[in-house]
Amino acid sequence: MKMKTIKKARKISSPLISGIMGELTPVEKAQTAVKMRLAAKLGDLIKQQGWSKGDFADHVGKHPSEITKWLSGTHNFTTDTLSEIAVALGVTVDVFFASERIEVTHKEHLVIGTRTKGPAVGTWTLGLITKVSGNTSEIKRS
Amino acid sequence: MNFEIIEIEELSGRAATIYTVLLSGSEQTVFDNFLEENKERFKNEIKFIVNRLYEIGHRVGAREGFFKPNEGKPGDGVCALYDLPDSKLRLYCIRYGNVAIILGGGGEKPKSMRAWQESEKLSEETSRMIQVSEAITARLKSGDIEWSRDGSALEGDLNFGEDEDY
Numbered sequence: 001m002k003m004k005t006i007k008k009a010r011k012i013s014s015p016l017i018s019g020i021m022g023e024l025t026p027v028e029k030a031q032t033a034v035k036m037r038l039a040a041k042l043g044d045l046i047k048q049q050g051w052s053k054g055d056f057a058d059h060v061g062k063h064p065s066e067i068t069k070w071l072s073g074t075h076n077f078t079t080d081t082l083s084e085i086a087v088a089l090g091v092t093v094d095v096f097f098a099s100e101r102i103e104v105t106h107k108e109h110l111v112i113g114t115r116t117k118g119p120a121v122g123t124w125t126l127g128l129i130t131k132v133s134g135n136t137s138e139i140k141r142s
Numbered sequence: 143m144n145f146e147i148i149e150i151e152e153l154s155g156r157a158a159t160i161y162t163v164l165l166s167g168s169e170q171t172v173f174d175n176f177l178e179e180n181k182e183r184f185k186n187e188i189k190f191i192v193n194r195l196y197e198i199g200h201r202v203g204a205r206e207g208f209f210k211p212n213e214g215k216p217g218d219g220v221c222a223l224y225d226l227p228d229s230k231l232r233l234y235c236i237r238y239g240n241v242a243i244i245l246g247g248g249g250e251k252p253k254s255m256r257a258w259q260e261s262e263k264l265s266e267e268t269s270r271m272i273q274v275s276e277a278i279t280a281r282l283k284s285g286d287i288e289w290s291r292d293g294s295a296l297e298g299d300l301n302f303g304e305d306e307d308y
Contacts (some may be wrong), residue, residue: 006290009161009300011150016174017152020181020192032193033201040202071207072224073194 036073041096043071045089060088147300157216159286159295162245173245180231181212187231191223198219203240213268218275241294246271277302
């Protein structure tokens with residue numbers, strides 16, 4: 001049987017792109033990420049409602065060009081605008097930040113014992129196992 | 143036009159594959175040329191564009207709303223990346239759903255300019271992407287290239303020759 005060879009595109013690394021990315025400050029990265037993720041989330045929510053962009057514009061009382069701007073991932077949303085959108089969609093504002101929120105999935109307690117043969121002297125919460133975007137972080141014990 | 147479709151390592155990620163065009167005889171890709179041409183004069187815009195493309199590739203995908211549609215011929219996927227509201231820089235690309243884009247070049251587009259046809263540079267960049275789109279469509283139709291099983295990558299012969307009939 002003849003095996004089909006799959007030929008993929010050649011991958012290249014661009015020092016120019018790496019250089020530009022290296023110039024981005026953590027704040028610039030975060031600002032762009034937030035704008036784009038909010039736009040993506042808004043697009044998903046509109047779709048979930050089964051609405052077109054025009055339908056949503058009607059519900060939120062805006063011109064469709066304003067919705068285009070909101071979905072472009074370049075818009076700097078105010079909390080007031082997010083509130084308007086949330087009401088129109090019948091959701092709470094925190095929905096927009098759901099994937100960004102650090103969710104506490106488990107609390108771990110550590111029993112601290114004495115060095116003698118005596119009983120344990122107390123229980124403290126050592127830390128929280130957190131889940132951020134699907135990645136479970138590890139608690140380091142010293 | 144002889145060219146090759148190249149994947150950009152820094153920008154491609156789990157959310158979208160990001161390609162660009164390497165013209166035959168050129169050492170730099172069309173997208174790198176665009177960065178080189180504009181990085182001094184439009185420094186902040188260039189940083190914002192690269193940052194956005196990274197997010198598209200690694201997190202949010204090539205959402206329809208991120209691109210200004212219908213910059214080429216009807217149905218050819220040629221579009222422009224939306225930039226900051228006061229930006230005068232335009233980057234052209236071809237969008238294939240949420241999962242892949244091919245970056246082209248672009249240039250300055252003042253707000254007073256209504257259409258890319260008014261600028262020689264923008265006309266050249268758009269026409270190139272229209273040609274690239276036509277070439278890819280022809281090869282997808284002929285089966286010389288196809289989408290990967292997960293639909294996120296182009297596979298097959300991604301070198302295109304001048305004598306081909308698109």
